[in-house]
Amino acid sequence: DWTMAAYRDTKVAEIREQVGDGRVICGLSGGVDSSVAAILIHEAIGDQLTCVFVDHGLLRLNEREQVESLFRDHYNIPLVVVDAEERFMAGLAGVTDPEKKRKFIGAEFIAVFEEEANKLGGADFLAQGTLYPDVIESVSFTGGPSVTIKSHHNVGGLPERMNMELVEPLRELFKDEVRELGRELGLNEQFVGRHPFPGPGLAIRIPGEVSKERCDILRKADAIYLDEIRNAGLYDAIWQAFAVLLPVKTVGVMGDGRTYDSVCGLRAVTSTDGMTADVYPFDASFLTQCATRIVNEVQGINRVVYDYTSKPPGTIEWE
Ligand code: XMP
Secondary structure (H helix, E strand, O other): OOOHHHHHHHHHHHHHHHHOOOOEEEEEOOOHHHHHHHHHHHHHHHHHEEEEEEEOOOOOOOHHHHHHHHHHHHHOOOEEEEEOHHHHHHHHOOOOOHHHHHHHHHHHHHHHHHHHHHHOOOOOEEEOOOOHHHHHHOOOEOOEOOOOOOOOOOOOOHHHHOOOEEEOOOOOOOHHHHHHHHHHOOOOHHHHOOOOOOOOHHHHHOOOOOOHHHHHHHHHHHHHHHHHHHHOOOHHHOOEEEEEEEEEEEEEEEOOEEEEEEEEEEEEEEOOOOOOEEEOOOOHHHHHHHHHHHHHHOOOEEEEEEOOOOEOOOOOOOO
């Protein structure tokens, strides 16, 4: 008779056993996985845990504020927020290759994280919200043996360098189970039901060169799209929905003027674990409404397209 309440108790005991009176540091991404891991670990060892949230400037609208309020105000978990936007943008300048973006962001994340860990006087353990599919997909892709499709960004390399041991209490779980565990730990439905968001953030939703200006444009379009999805009551029926900003300019007409601005792509898929995905079949009128709002409200975008590719052969993200 296996329940999440039992899983929670087992893991709390295991974490206490593993950590003893050591100190744990946990990198938060703002997503469900690292949040649930942190809350579970905090339940086990209290303030022996410190969370670090790196704002790399590649987050969605208001995401940083939401994390701050959840951890500080709601759970009272020690949290350090690092404003690293400038150094990430500087490092991403001129980088267009998707794997180079991932590698830079991963390495820079580790550098920032290490600096913060040192400022905190170090830690014995590093906590991560690694899930079962992460364990599988970072090793091989379901379509064939040992082919890395995308090098997923995590803090690999850091534990050895800083002599830290990993604490990964979600390693046996799939996403839906993590959400169930989150509910069990008192996370509200809105947070628990959040769509997954990749570690490299908006950088892999801006094909071509990333800049603060492009991130700002994308944040606005993405927020409008998700606002429409929530208002239509469709959010929970979708695994992941997001906007991408393409490095293509097209001609448009606005009032009696000609425009020459960027194209925005919209993506929405259903999935159970992110390894395969189907396109979400919106009504045409819904997509028209999103396109109209985005073009009217976001300076820099004058055309919107919808992505009809399932996974495989497409991936969920565009990079
Ligand atoms: P793809 O694009 O490979 O995405 O079909 C599958 C799932 O993984 C997420 N994803 C990432 N998550 N770092 C992450 O932490 C990454 O580099 C990364 N790339 C993709 C993606 O959002 C989807 O949920």
